[in-house]
Every structure is written in C-alpha cells, then in structure tokens.
Amino acid sequence: MTDTTLAARPPDELIIPKKSLWDRVRKTAPYAYVSPFFVIFSIFGAFPILYTFWIAMHDWNPIGEKEFTGLENFSNLITDPRFWNATKNTFSIWFISTIPQLILALLLATLLNRQLLKMKTGFRMIVLSPQVTSVLAVGIIFTQLYGRDYGLINTFVVEPITGDRIDYGVGTWSSHIAVSTMVMWRWTGYNSLIYLSAMQAIPRSLYECASIDGASPFRQFVHVTIPQLRSTIIFTVIVSTIGGMQIFAEPLVFSGIGGAQGGNRRQFQTLTMFLYEQGFERFKFGYASAIAWALFLLIVTFAMLNYLVTRRISQDAS
C-alpha cells in the first residue's frame, strides 16, 4: 500500500521528506537514548514526590471525600507532639545504630584485610549473610531474643548479672537499643565489605613507608588508612543516614501486636511508623503525606549536614 503512494509521487518529492525524516531522527535520537532514566525517574521519582505534596495539601481519605486545606496539615504537624516524638526516636535509633556500626565495620574490615587471615572468602561471605536474611526473620528472632519472660538475653546475660529481667519493649532506651542491634546486625557486614574494598585499593608501599618511619600499626591505621578511606567513609555515613531515617520494618516487628504505634507510649515509634500509622491505619492520607514531606526534607538536610561534618573530621585526621 505504501509502495503505491510512494510510486505516485515524483522522485524529487520522494527524496526531500526522506532526508528531513532522517535529520529529525538524527536530532532526536540522542534524547531518546538518554530518556529511559528521565522517563522512569519522572514516573517513579518526581511524580510521587510532587503528587505527595499535592495530597499533603488536602484532607484526603482514599475512600471518602477530599478537601483542599492548603498548608494546614503542615502547621498541624509541627505542633503535633507525636511528630516530634517520632523524630526524636528516629534520630536516637539512628545514632545508636550507625556510629557503633560504622566503627565496628571499620575494625571488621581491618581484620578481613589481614594478610595472615585464612579462608578469606569464607569470612567475607559470612559477613554479608545478614544482608540476605529477610528483615522479618531478623525482627522476629531478635524480638524473641529480647523477650521479657523467655528471651535468651534476659535468661543468660541480664538476669545472671543484675538479678532482674528487663522488659525491652517498655523502656525508651532499652527499646531503642534492641531495635538498633537489629540494624547493626544487618548492616555492619555490608559496610565492612565496602571499607574492605577501599582498603585493598590503598597501595601497600604507603604502609611500608610508614613502618620504615616507625609508625605502629595503630598509627598506620590513623595516618594512612583513615585518610585514604575518607570518601568511602563519607559515602557510608550518608547511605546509613538515608537508611536510618527510614527505619521501619525492625521496630514494627519488634512492637508486635501494638503495630505502627511503636509501644504503648510510642516510645520507639519512628517517623516512617508514624507515617504508616496515620496513612494506612487511620486513613489520613493528607496528614501522612505531610509527614512524608517532612521526612524528605529532614533526610536532605541531615545528609548534607553529615557530608559537611564528615568531610571536616576526615580532613582533620590527616
């Protein structure tokens, strides 16, 4: 069919549109090549962020009415003590889990990097195994370990030492520690492998040179390893921050039947749990979206702050 139409035209007309079509293809092709990222990011990144903001400006029940309320959700949020409580809990759990986690990961990586270590690959795999364990399994097992009546930690550690049992879920600090250990268990190995790969890229001659100058292994660690790992440390701190601000599954499982409230006094309710509670348990989607936006801004600000602080610290170390 096309053939007949084409044949009907005089030859010069045939050539010109063909050329301009090719030109148009040539001009647009580069955009097509780079477009997949932008298309996918717009659909799954930019659109949800913006649409969430739109939802946040409504009193929005998915099965009921929605009403435009402007910034009311936001003004309610900053006066809501539950929001500040969740923010405080989130930071507390992030702090207790991330700082020891990264220090531990650094030490673990140093051990794994030892020349004398046997079965290197085996150890590296073991270190990564918590990563591939289901978060739910981790949460359930740790919750049992921390159990008040039959928990192994109470039976074999706490009671023999203090003569008393701790109800981890009840206290603020005890619950934060319990949740933090789950996070640490899961992420320490992952971070240590990142450090390990960076350590292996440090030239051996730097250490030899330092040892010729009389630097002890500890001082080699401080003066060579840490400064050389600077950018890697910044990377892990930022990634852990972004992850830590969104901590959800571990405290949710730990809280058991209480669900997203995070303990009867909300003593370990994190921001994401608060968001989930408002959105999917109370169906206040507008308010939940406002929480999501607050969390978004918090993560951006905090990650940037972390970047500046970490950069300063590692510069001082050198």
Added chain:
Amino acid sequence: MTAAVEISDVTKRFGDVVAVDNIDLTIADGEFFAMLGPSGCGKTTTLRMIAGLDFPTEGSLKIFGDEVGTLPPNKRPVNTVFQNYALFPHMSVLDNVSFGLRMQKVDKATAAARAKESIELVQLGGYEKRRPNQLSGGQQQRVALARALVNEPKVLLLDEPLGALDLKLRQEMQGELKSLQRDLGVSFVFVTHDQEEALTMSDRIAVMNEGKLLQVGSPEEIYERPANRFVADFIGQTNLIEGTVADETTIVLTNGARVAAPSDHAAGTAVALSLRPERATLTPAGAVEAADGRTSVDGVIAGVTYLGNALVYDVALDWMTIEVREENRPAGDRPSPGDRVAVSWTTSDASVVV
C-alpha cells in the same frame, strides 16, 4: 672499617620460589652501590631485606656490624625511597617529610625545621605546603628523597627511583643523586634494571640473575671483564663467539680457527669470546698482518645501521654474524654491504666467558 652492609649466605624463599639464592655481599660505608639485573632477579628482594620489609629465610645480614635479621625497618639505620615514591597523598610536602620525625616523637618545631632543611637539600624550598598531586613526577621523586634523608639514615636504599621519570629528567636526577651521595657521605644502595644508569652512577655494581649474585665489581671491571655470558650480554652490547678452550692462551672457535685468548679454564671447556662491537676493528680483507698481534677473522658486510654518531655493521662470518660499531665517517669512506672485510681485535679487547 666496618662494612655498611654485610650479607652472608642469605637465602630468601617465598613458598617454593627461591627469590634470593645464597648470596654474599659487602657494601662499604659511603659507597654508591648498584644492584643490577632483569625483573625478578632478586635485586629488589635483597633491598627489601636490607630495609627490613622482608626477612631472610637463611643467612646473616649485618648493618654496621650489628645483626639485623628480623629487626623491624624503623630500628635499622636505613631508609628507603620507593619506586612509586609512596608519598601520602593526603599530606602536604612538609607533613610527608616530617612524618618519620613525628613518629619518633621529635617535637613539632624541631621536626618542621629539620624537614625544611631536608626539603632545601633536594631543592624544593617553597613547595612545603603543596600536596603530592600538585607536583610533577620529578618533584615527587625529590620529596620521597627528602622524606628518606630527614631521618638521617646511614644507608639509603633506592628501589628503581628513577624508573618513572622521562629520559631527560632521569639523566638530570642521576647527576644530582650522585652529587648528593658524595656530599652526604652515606652509602646509597640503588636497585635498577637499567645497565647504563648503573654504569654511570655507581662505585660498584652487583649483577644478579635468577636469585644468584653473578658478579660484583666496579663498572669498568663488569664491562671489561664480565664473569660469564649473562653479565657480558646484559651489560652493554656484545658478540659472543662460541669456542672451546685449547690451552691457557688459546681457544678454538666453532669454525676451527685458533685465536689467542688467555683464560684459566680447563682445556676442552665450552666458552665464548665476548667481543664488544666498539672494540672490534674493520679493515679491508687481507690488510691485517698477524705480526700486529691482532686476531683477525674474515667476513662480508651484511648490513649497516646508521646511528648518527656511529655506524653498526653486521658482518657475516662463515658460521655466525657479529656486530662491529665504528664512529661515523663520510659516506664514500664506509664499507658497504657485500664488501669483504676483516674483523680484528687484540687479546685485551675480548674476554673469555663461560
């Protein structure tokens, strides 16, 4: 006088691999000593054992009379300049140079003052605040040198220190290293695979191959009287003319010619006559008279390579081809391919190697 470094019967094995095979070596105080050999010959391992970065499997290693066998690097009166400089990229030049002093708990002001002195010594004054990545290769090399010298070692070890520099800079640094060594009066032990570098800089050279020490001597000894085929071939260019020892003054070449060549090898030993291309003389065939005391073989010019200041002739003998190098001369005066020529030399021009 005690030797700076005394290595006796030292062997170093890595698993089944023998990196250094039972070597004996003495390096005098204040000497510029080169260890020369192809990659993997054991020269760097030997250096690392002196430095204390590797320890001998067997044997004794003394520095200024003290056994240092397994002493850590910082407890030895030596310091090392690495091939890739091993500067700390996150530290300034001053911090790099004063690092060793600070590790020895020298107070900050003294450390900085001594580091500055050392930086001046390598002519990098004014660069104290720079980072290594803001310096050129040659400047980084100088920082590495300053960092080693600031600790006032009695023996300075240099592992292919000029390997990463371009030719011109390398030649410049060769001269500077030599004069620095003379001024400081400490021993420099210099590892290199560049035979020309070893010849121009060193007081003495040790030639190594496959973990074994083949010959130790002054550049002239090594070049003029190589101990064996490997040394003859590795140091400079040479022609190895195969033959058999007839008696202490004569060897019989493969073609049956008897040539005068004194050696102390037993009659019947397979040997080679090492004849440097520049020591052989070309003359038109039949012009050499035996009365001159010269040995002569006939051949045909097979090819000429033009090197600018010199010409290299490939001369085809009946049973092999040898190279003869001569100073350049006007085009009309040169033998050309196909010409019959005689290649001649005196007994002192050639040496017998096994």
